[in-house]
Amino acid sequence: MSLKELSLRLGLSQTTVSRALNGYPEVSERTRQRVMQLAREMNYRPNPSAKSLATGRTEHIGIVLPIEKNLFVEPLFGEYLAGVAQFLAESDMDVTVIPTPLSQEQKVYEQLAMSGRVDGLLISSPAVVDSRVASLAATNLPFVLHGRTQCEHPYSYCDIDNQGAFAKATRLLIELGHQRIGLINDECSLNYANDRYLGYKLALEQYGIPYDPSLCTQGGMTEEYGFNAVAQLLMHRPRPSAFLVSNMIFALGAMRALRQHGLEPGHDIALIAHDDHIPYLQADKFDPPLTTTSSPIRRAGYEITQMLHREIEMRSQNQAKQCKVLEVDLVIRGSTRIRKV
Amino acid sequence: MSLKELSLRLGLSQTTVSRALNGYPEVSERTRQRVMQLAREMNYRPNPSAKSLATGRTEHIGIVLPIEKNLFVEPLFGEYLAGVAQFLAESDMDVTVIPTPLSQEQKVYEQLAMSGRVDGLLISSPAVVDSRVASLAATNLPFVLHGRTQCEHPYSYCDIDNQGAFAKATRLLIELGHQRIGLINDECSLNYANDRYLGYKLALEQYGIPYDPSLCTQGGMTEEYGFNAVAQLLMHRPRPSAFLVSNMIFALGAMRALRQHGLEPGHDIALIAHDDHIPYLQADKFDPPLTTTSSPIRRAGYEITQMLHREIEMRSQNQAKQCKVLEVDLVIRGSTRIRKV
DNA sequence: TTGATCGTTCAAAGCGCTTTGAGTTTATGC
DNA sequence: GCATAAACTCAAAGCGCTTTGAACGATCAA
Known part of the structure; x- marks a missing residue:
């Protein structure tokens, strides 16, 4: 079913049919109705390649x-x-x-x-x-x-606002009394991860808390990495009392590591995660519910x-x-x- | 940069240029080289819409x-x-x-x-x-x-082979001595979930173990559902001694529920999950590593x-x-x- | 009545490519 | 040297659409 065939059946030119279909004003209402009607009956669909070629747009x-x-x-x-x-x-x-x-x-x-x-x-x-x-x-x-x-x-x-978000989160932890805060971040070659890192550092500075690079780790987004990173930071002395993690997958691993060390998040240790709202991993359904910097990626x-x-x-x-x-x-x-x- | 322009510069017809570019045999090797050379220099890309229109294929x-x-x-x-x-x-x-x-x-x-x-x-x-x-x-x-x-x-x-997979998994559990096996499945309106259910049932039948519909649950793929379903089944008496879960997200929730009830998977209770190989949730990195029916969806x-x-x-x-x-x-x-x- | 205007329609060109069918040149065999 | 085949190249048609510019008839003002 092409424009040509359609216009033949209607006894109209392709021009008119095309215009009728595309809502141009120079077609009489009676004609437009006739055209639309037949197009619908014939289940006509303009060929997208032809359309693109003619208009220069692909949609x-x-x-x-x-x-x-x-x-x-x-x-x-x-x-x-x-x-x-x-x-x-x-x-x-x-x-x-x-x-x-x-x-x-x-x-x-x-x-x-x-x-x-x-x-x-x-x-x-x-x-x-x-x-x-x-x-x-x-x-x-x-x-x-x-x-x-x-x-x-x-x-x-x-x-x-990654930087603002992580600054906010860090400030919250500081105000809760935390001084040694572990940061489990995505790869800092990525701009968003770097921004989060900068936000974290900024907040520390604002409160005059010394920045300890050994508390900052970065890695690929896997549950395993979240686990390993937290497990490792827990060995530091003095031990970090709070963790800031860059995504919900890390959060899973972090929870596992904390529990394995006998630490109950929200009780013995603080945890904040960044939440992009993955439908199958909801922060409020965690146990305990997770404090998050929250921004739906959808x-x-x-x-x-x-x-x-x-x-x-x-x-x-x-x-x-x-x-x-x-x-x-x-x-x-x-x-x-x-x-x- | 169109075919036309390209052919003008080469002093050839569009036909020849097109054929040279598309590897047709009726072009001399010398000509083909010349054409390819200039096309590369000019960074020529055929217009996909035009190509589709002419060939009827969109790629x-x-x-x-x-x-x-x-x-x-x-x-x-x-x-x-x-x-x-x-x-x-x-x-x-x-x-x-x-x-x-x-x-x-x-x-x-x-x-x-x-x-x-x-x-x-x-x-x-x-x-x-x-x-x-x-x-x-x-x-x-x-x-x-x-x-x-x-x-x-x-x-x-x-x-x-969903049915075969879940039959295999169920048989393993049965042979390990389990008789009451909970099935945490995706929605059974979906064919794959239904097949898994059939596989589970088949294995029970083969071993003459009575099928208890109250041990079979189905729901949307969220960590929360995995948690709730297992938590609920754990209330049943006699309590299930093994769980079969239909994906890794459920497995996360299942682990959480089991632990919350003081049950250590692989020790107090058995757990098998279906694993589609999501890169950030690897079965062998779980603690304990998860027995799985394994089939990379990639x-x-x-x-x-x-x-x-x-x-x-x-x-x-x-x-x-x-x-x-x-x-x-x-x-x-x-x-x-x-x-x- | 005439000329301008408006509303409606159309033929034809063009978008950039492939492909058909024909034409031209060069090599081959007798 | 000539017919035949092989190798190479080309002009033109066609893919299905949009859009330009012109044409036609009807309406209206002067």
């Missing part, structure tokens, strides 16, 4: 997926994608996931800008200095970064896609970049119930 | 993502997608994720068959009787089902995509459907160490 946004890295395979990716999808469903677009060997990542980003495969790009998990952003900023393919990075050129981004996915959509619509008028920083709540629960004495 | 496979359901937002989706991506990277294809409100799911599947948006479709998490499969089987859009379902028409699928993603690819290539010759059932290993570890006396 697809792209996400590059590095196949070796586990970056995207994290529990967070699903939630993030769900948010992205939620927005796209509203504006009738799709997402193209572009699987790419790590070695070719840079090249793929460059090509994407030329090829017109997608109308825009979402980029995740930036490094502290991220070359992808720099090279994309030089093209005119719309993109929004999920996070921030150091880059000379301006670019649009949507990030959460919402971030929704918002960033909205921003990208705007970016695409406005492509011609090259307007100012959009920058959004989402606040992070500090949600106090049982795992910090006890004041250190 | 995209589709995955419909129901935006409300958490089905895809499970920890497994990322791993599965990673496997899909891994294969696609090898054959230079992309995946189109099509976000869809649950209410429109059926319609979207129908449209997909008409519209030529994708060359083929991957379908996941079938219900015991799944209408998507029935309606797709009526079209000529290639698709492969991840799992199985009851359907009159033949269709291609790739599944794991591999399944790879295999099913390979099958779909074959299906697409062979579309014209309508050959027999492909059916593959992956074996599931039973990996014995510490959580079933102790023989019941």
Whole structure:
């Protein structure tokens, strides 16, 4: 069922049928109704490739997926994608996931800008200095970064206030009397992890508490790493009396380590985790319920896609970049119930 | 940089350039080299929409993502997608994720068959009787089902042997002396969960152990549900002496519940989980290491995509459907160490 | 009545590629 | 030297849509 066939049956030109279907005003209402009617009956769908070729838009946004890295395979990716999808469903677009060997990542980003495969790009998990952003900023393919990075050129981004969040959390612990606070962080080459680290350090400084680098660890997001890191820090003397962990997977491992050492979180020791709201690991369902810095990543996915959509619509008028920083709540629960004495 | 421009610079026709680039034999080697050379220098990328329009292939496979359901937002989706991506990277294809409100799911599947948006479709998490499969089987859009379902028409699928796996696991427990075995399962409306249930029941039958429906529970994949289900079953008298849980998230909750009741898995009570190999939750890193029915879902993603690819290539010759059932290993570890006396 | 205006429709060009069918050149065999 | 085949190249059509610019008839003001 093509436009041509449809227009033949209707005794109209393709022009008129196309316009009727796309809501152009120069078609009489009677004609439009006839067209729509038949289109519905025939179950007509315009061919997307033909449409793209003619309009130059694909109605697809792209996400590059590095196949070796586990970056995207994290529990967070699903939630993030769900948010992205939620927005796209509203504006009738799709997402193209572009699987790419790590070695070719840079090249793929460059090509994407030329090829017109997608109308825009979402980029995740930036490094502290991220070359992808720099090279994309030089093209005119719309993109929004999920996070921030150091880059000379301006670019649009949507990030959460990682630094503020971890400063807040650290201050809470300090005010509860903790001086030796272990930080179990994601890899600090990633900007968000680095920001969290900076927030932690900032809070210590503000209270004049000496910063001890041996209390700061970083590693890949696995339950095992959370366990090992906490277990190891528990050997330090004087022992840390509180832990700040960068995600819920770490939190699982941390809980296990603490319990194994006979320590009851919220009772003998304080624990705060960052919570991205993974549906199957809810902080308030932990035992004890976990105090968290809380920021739904699904919402971030929704918002960033909205921003990208705007970016695409406005492509011609090259307007100012959009920058959004989402606040992070500090949600106090049982795992910090006890004041250190 | 279009074909036209490229051919002008080379002083060749578009035909020749196109053929040179696409490896057709009727181009001299000298010409081909010249063409490839300039194409590389100019960083030429054929426009995908134009290519699709001309060839009728998009080089995209589709995955419909129901935006409300958490089905895809499970920890497994990322791993599965990673496997899909891994294969696609090898054959230079992309995946189109099509976000869809649950209410429109059926319609979207129908449209997909008409519209030529994708060359083929991957379908996941079938219900015991799944209408998507029935309606797709009526079209000529290639698709492969991840799992199985009851359907009159033949269709291609790739599944794991859920029934066999859970029968094996149950038999192990029985042979260790357990008679009252709790089953913490995913929703049995899903075919894979139902199969696991059938496997469990089958093994009981084989050993002449009476089946007690009150020992079988089903629920959504959250840590909390795993916890609650086990906690509740522990109240039964006589108390179950072993648990079979359907995923690693449940296993987390189960461990927590057991410990809270003063039971040490592998010592006071036996525990087997199904393990899809989520990278951040590894069964052998649990304490004690978990006995599992083990089947990497990433591999399944790879295999099913390979099958779909074959299906697409062979579309014209309508050959027999492909059916593959992956074996599931039973990996014995510490959580079933102790023989019941 | 005339010319301008509006509302409605259309033919045709164009988007960037592949592919058909034909044309041109060069090598091969007799 | 000539016919035949092989090797190479090309012009043009076609994929299914949008969009430009023109055309047509009806309406209206002068």
